[in-house]
Amino acid sequence: MRRNIFQKAARKGSRIKSSGEAGFTLLELLTSMTVLALLAGMMMPAFVQTGKARDVGRAARMVSNLLESARTEAITHRTVTRMVVASNWAGNPAANFRKVSVWRNDSSAGWKQVSRWEELPASIACEPTAPAYVPDSTPANYLLGGSANTFTSTVGGNAVDMLFVEFLPSGAARMPQAPGPEVWLTLAPGTITDGAMVHQAAGGTPPNWAKISANTLSGRLKITQP
Numbered sequence: 001m002r003r004n005i006f007q008k009a010a011r012k013g014s015r016i017k018s019s020g021e022a023g024f025t026l027l028e029l030l031t032s033m034t035v036l037a038l039l040a041g042m043m044m045p046a047f048v049q050t051g052k053a054r055d056v057g058r059a060a061r062m063v064s065n066l067l068e069s070a071r072t073e074a075i076t077h078r079t080v081t082r083m084v085v086a087s088n089w090a091g092n093p094a095a096n097f098r099k100v101s102v103w104r105n106d107s108s109a110g111w112k113q114v115s116r117w118e119e120l121p122a123s124i125a126c127e128p129t130a131p132a133y134v135p136d137s138t139p140a141n142y143l144l145g146g147s148a149n150t151f152t153s154t155v156g157g158n159a160v161d162m163l164f165v166e167f168l169p170s171g172a173a174r175m176p177q178a179p180g181p182e183v184w185l186t187l188a189p190g191t192i193t194d195g196a197m198v199h200q201a202a203g204g205t206p207p208n209w210a211k212i213s214a215n216t217l218s219g220r221l222k223i224t225q226p
Contacts, residue, residue, distance in 0.1 A: 055121040059187045060210035060223050062118055063100060063126075067165070067212065070102045071219045073114060074167035080105045082164040085126055085144060085185070086117075090158030095119065096192045097126040097144070103153075103164075111153060120187065127186040127197050133205040137213075138180035148176035165214060173214035182222075184213035 067083045074081035082103045089095035102115040120126075130142035139145060144163045152161050165183050166174045175183045188209040190199040199206045211224040 055124050056187055056189065056208045056210050057225065059120045059124045060212055060225070062120065063185070063187065063212050064221050064223055066100055066102055066115065066118065067167075067214055067221055069115060070165075071167040071171055071173070071214075071221075073102060073104050074169055075171050077104060078169045079107070080169075081114075081167050082111070083167075084162040084164045086155075086160050087128070087144070087150070087163050088161040090155075090160060094191070096195075097128055098124070098192075111151070113153075113155075117155075123189055123191065124187055125190055125192050125197060127188055128192065128195055131186050131188075131197075131209075133209070134184075134186055134211050137184055137211070138178075138182075141175065141178045141180040141183050141216075143175060143183055143185040146177060167214075167219055171219040173216050173219045175216075178216065181217070182213040182215055184211055186211050 063083075070081045070083040073079075082105075084101055084103055085097060086099035086101075087096060089099055098120045099117050100120070101113055101117045103111045104114045106112045126144055128144055130137070130139035130145045143149070143165050149164050150161060151164065152159050154160070164175075168174055173183050186209055188197065188199065188206040190197045190206065192198070209226065213222050213224070214220070215222075
């Protein structure tokens with residue numbers, strides 16, 4: 001008798017469990033998928049911008065490290081050292097304003113490259129001219145904005161035009177015709193077309209950018225991001 005009671009209870013519990021396992025209807029599935037697709041579409045731009053901000057930050061650290069390396073070379077070797085940005089990379093215009101390196105003035109051999117060429121992350125470039133969206137900065141001190149701080153050297157058998165900032169043996173930063181307390185440049189997402197930056201986002205101000213500056217007296221470096 002007791003076993004029959006347990007068996008009936010078990011069967012009853014089984015029936016209750018079965019009745020609670022009703023699946024989603026086709027309409028409910030379609031509605032859920034539509035909501036998920038809408039949410040993904042709304043969140044995707046945020047993910048893209050986060051990725052670009054990360055790339056800009058990585059590029060800023062790369063350039064800052066090269067500037068610090070140039071400053072250290074100048075102090076250690078007691079000579080003028082330059083951090084350069086290639087403005088005309090032979091055979092690959094997509095590399096313009098994206099290739100950076102360190103060069104040292106050798107009294108016997110002229111300018112000598114002392115670090116390999118570094119390339120900024122894909123779709124990140126140096127602004128060719130001083131951007132208006134960077135507040136409280138002197139355009140005349142923009143590293144890439146003038147022709148006075150340009151020199152040409154042969155790289156891989158090709159002539160490459162380069163813009164530069166110099167570091168003196170004292171560690172101070174110098175750029176020809178730079179009247180302000182700092183020399184600076186800006187990195188942003190975009191591509192260089194006909195010598196001008198084409199931002200990936202519409203409008204004159206990119207959502208992500210970084211300013212790297214060097215104090216003209218001390219050579220102290222600073223990275224600023226919005």
